[in-house]
Amino acid sequence: MKKLIALFLCLCLMAGIVPALAEENTRPGAMWINSGIYGTYEGRGEIRLQDDYAAAVNREWAETVSIPEGASNASARTEQTDNYNRAKLAVLKGEKKDDPDLTSLQNFYALLLDWDTRNETGLQPLKPYVEDLMSVSSTEEMTKYYSDPERNILGTPMVEDELMYHPEDALINILNIKGMKMLVKNTDELKPGVEEGADLTAKRLTAEYMLKRLGYTDEEAKEIFDNAKEFERKCQPWTEALIARYATGDFTDYIPIADFESRYKNLPLAAIYRALGFDVQGYVCTLSANMLDGFEANYTDENIEYIKAWTLVNTLLDFTRYFDRETYEAAAKFQEPVTGTGSVKADDAYALEVMEAVVPTMLDQMYVNYCFNKEIKPQVTELTRMMIDAYRDMINEEGWLADETKAGAIEKLDNFKLYICYPDNLPDYGSVTIGTAEEGETVFSAIMKGRKFLRKVEAAALTMKNDGTYWRYDNYYSTLTACYIAEENSINVYAGICGGDYYDPDWPLEKKLGGLCMVIGHEITHAFDTKGSQYDKNGNKKNWWTEEDRKSFQERVDKLTAFYSKLVPMPQVSDETYGEAGAMRIKSEAIADLGSLKCLLSIAKKQANFDYDLFFRQLAINQKQARYEPAENAYVATDSHPVEAYRCNIPLQNYDEFLHTYHIEESDGMYLAPEDRIRVW
Numbered sequence: 001m002k003k004l005i006a007l008f009l010c011l012c013l014m015a016g017i018v019p020a021l022a023e024e025n026t027r028p029g030a031m032w033i034n035s036g037i038y039g040t041y042e043g044r045g046e047i048r049l050q051d052d053y054a055a056a057v058n059r060e061w062a063e064t065v066s067i068p069e070g071a072s073n074a075s076a077r078t079e080q081t082d083n084y085n086r087a088k089l090a091v092l093k094g095e096k097k098d099d100p101d102l103t104s105l106q107n108f109y110a111l112l113l114d115w116d117t118r119n120e121t122g123l124q125p126l127k128p129y130v131e132d133l134m135s136v137s138s139t140e141e142m143t144k145y146y147s148d149p150e151r152n153i154l155g156t157p158m159v160e161d162e163l164m165y166h167p168e169d170a171l172i173n174i175l176n177i178k179g180m181k182m183l184v185k186n187t188d189e190l191k192p193g194v195e196e197g198a199d200l201t202a203k204r205l206t207a208e209y210m211l212k213r214l215g216y217t218d219e220e221a222k223e224i225f226d227n228a229k230e231f232e233r234k235c236q237p238w239t240e241a242l243i244a245r246y247a248t249g250d251f252t253d254y255i256p257i258a259d260f261e262s263r264y265k266n267l268p269l270a271a272i273y274r275a276l277g278f279d280v281q282g283y284v285c286t287l288s289a290n291m292l293d294g295f296e297a298n299y300t301d302e303n304i305e306y307i308k309a310w311t312l313v314n315t316l317l318d319f320t321r322y323f324d325r326e327t328y329e330a331a332a333k334f335q336e337p338v339t340g341t342g343s344v345k346a347d348d349a350y351a352l353e354v355m356e357a358v359v360p361t362m363l364d365q366m367y368v369n370y371c372f373n374k375e376i377k378p379q380v381t382e383l384t385r386m387m388i389d390a391y392r393d394m395i396n397e398e399g400w401l402a403d404e405t406k407a408g409a410i411e412k413l414d415n416f417k418l419y420i421c422y423p424d425n426l427p428d429y430g431s432v433t434i435g436t437a438e439e440g441e442t443v444f445s446a447i448m449k450g451r452k453f454l455r456k457v458e459a460a461a462l463t464m465k466n467d468g469t470y471w472r473y474d475n476y477y478s479t480l481t482a483c484y485i486a487e488e489n490s491i492n493v494y495a496g497i498c499g500g501d502y503y504d505p506d507w508p509l510e511k512k513l514g515g516l517c518m519v520i521g522h523e524i525t526h527a528f529d530t531k532g533s534q535y536d537k538n539g540n541k542k543n544w545w546t547e548e549d550r551k552s553f554q555e556r557v558d559k560l561t562a563f564y565s566k567l568v569p570m571p572q573v574s575d576e577t578y579g580e581a582g583a584m585r586i587k588s589e590a591i592a593d594l595g596s597l598k599c600l601l602s603i604a605k606k607q608a609n610f611d612y613d614l615f616f617r618q619l620a621i622n623q624k625q626a627r628y629e630p631a632e633n634a635y636v637a638t639d640s641h642p643v644e645a646y647r648c649n650i651p652l653q654n655y656d657e658f659l660h661t662y663h664i665e666e667s668d669g670m671y672l673a674p675e676d677r678i679r680v681w
Helices: 002-014 020-026 053-064 076-092 100-112 115-121 124-134 139-147 198-213 218-234 236-248 257-263 269-275 289-298 301-318 325-339 347-358 360-370 376-397 403-414 443-461 509-526 547-565 579-604 612-622 629-638 644-653 656-661
Strands: 073-075 159-165 173-180 253-256 283-286 417-421 482-485 490-494 625-627
Touching: 053 612, 053 644, 073 076, 076 100, 076 347, 076 360, 100 347, 100 360, 100 443, 115 325, 124 301, 124 443, 139 269, 139 301, 159 443, 173 289, 198 218, 198 301, 198 325, 218 236, 218 289, 218 301, 236 289, 253 257, 257 269, 257 283, 289 301, 347 360, 347 443, 376 403, 376 417, 376 490, 376 509, 376 579, 482 509, 490 509, 509 579, 509 612, 547 579, 579 612, 579 644, 612 644, 612 656, 625 629, 644 656
Parallel strands: 173 283, 417 490
Antiparallel strands: 073 625, 159 173, 253 283, 482 490
8 A cells, every 4th residue: 555655656746746635645644533623523424433433433422412501622521520510519509417527618608609698798898908908008018918818818929839849859848939920921011002912901801890899990990900010011021031931941940948038038938928827948949030030129119009009900800709790790701702701600610619719628528528439449549550560561571671771660660659539648737617697607708718728738738748648738639630740759540530431330341441541551651751751769850761771762752753743633624733842742641641551451461351342442432522623722732632532543553452453454544554653662
């Protein structure tokens, strides 16, 4: 077949014809469609398994599924999310039990749905906080305001933060200040005469609307937003310096605490965090020190009106969902040009979304205690250990690795921290007590309790060791998630993903392998992708490779990225390929998909009468997707994963077991010649 194609190309060249058709038919995935685009099957004829496996398997589902109002897609992920949300809601609406935490959650849910009371109250609870903030007259007073959790309802000194791992010892947590809370995403919008983009316009409309509801005039509301924007303009040179650093890929600074304190004196960030309960010692990490330098340089009494306005606007934008219905709907309407869909949700979905943001740890425990089949945890743990054992055999059989490199890889496998379904040990963080409306509780007071509790949890986690005793503070396990954390060398498989199309305890092994085990193997492989392979068994960044093996690894990665760069992710819409930049963005996830399938096939070979068809179909079902075209465009342009249909097709076509199961021949769309196959592991 290849000889015939080559002859055709030769004849076309001799005749002076551009062989566009031949090139189209020989590129990777030439006979596939992006079957994840909603409505793409309409008017299409037969699609054979042998030509486009993902499209053929998921066609019946895709032609009958509906995308919920306000959503941009439907998928295996959204269906399982609906499953566990329904389970949570049944408990929240259900009978009271002798469980104070559950009672608090049920009270919170009832308060959130009491729109009559909320509408009567409006934005009144905000007024004293706004008046307090706007009474500040100096940076000294502003520092006191930022340092007081009773006054500063935003909870931070106008920065984005999280905890991360110490660069030299992953057992230790340090504070990571990611940067200022920026209203403007595109700094060009700060320049005189430049029109505000859709996102900034939505923020302006929302903030000015809330300010006017709080009693400010149109002119005053506009002035406050303009002043907030002006403060960011004053910081612009430092922000642009950060953008220049981003281009280099080196924008992370680990600053010893003494240097950090001397660097930020006008704005004493370390002292503010200590006042908020954070034991800041050792190092502070910043992902954008240049931006913080701009904040420091402009944190002056001369700029106090700008700083107050900037703080107020960001605070208001953070609270749009927490008051009356009118504010919630107005903010959603202002956001429509940005999101493309209305963001007002049904009451149940709205309430859960707020609770997940405010009391996530309590919701997690509610789900485990009242919704989750705890017999699943030992089953998933056993499957995970089975896969680790299979991966160990895989590593030992890799002919291109030296014994020294194999030993380092196996050390990682043998020292995985396994966080499966839910934690057995919980830190004594306490909880939030939320009363009823009759007891004087309001949505606003409940929100404030929850937000303060979250900061308390983060502050406590700063001094805890990442030794496996406790799960990381932000591992929310009643969500649909699985991940590998390189700095912990941990495999995380959360309770929320153990259902739907991913797992059922009564399934045969073939479906379990094609479902949740494909996900688990994917996360195991992340330990050996382009990032994970730089970390050792303890989660420290340390080389365990021989120089020759690292070079061979990179050559295999280069072949993979070259393959993906030629793929056309949306052939029904555009002939644009992923290109080099797109392939570089998705390479780690592609490596993980391929490595997982290899591991699973090694397990399948050891089973008697293994049903490969059942296994492969389940793998395809996991990747079913129906996404509106604009959302798919955004996914292709920004997401680190290949499109779902290709996450199914590409791994499969690399293995003979798949080709033999469906009698795939060289002329079929799912065929990939042995010399073109891509395997990093």
